[in-house]
Amino acid sequence: MTADWPDKPEPVTDQNFDEFVKKYNVVLIDCWAPWCGPCRMLGPTIDELAGEYKGKVAFGKLNTDENRDIPMRHSIMSIPTMLFFVNGELADTAVGALPKESIIQKLNSLLQ
16 A cells, blocks of 8 residues: 555554554554553564564554543453554454464464
């Protein structure tokens, strides 16, 4: 869809969320908060995957403390929660600090 694929997670807010998920074919949004231990554990994995999947998947990070609308819209009750979008539509969700291999499996299934 677009040539300017990010190679690291982009900050996503309530204001730019819809634009971001529609800009790329496949998007992973990491919903997190600074005080969340599992979120901090997941962060480096998300950073690595953003580099590895550049050009295929765009990664965004949504701070749930600073942005309340999107977590409410997607009924997020626990963090970290990952939202997976394909062509602007929510395709899957995952809750918890999943191992990198599990996230890779989800991404690869969405890319087929």
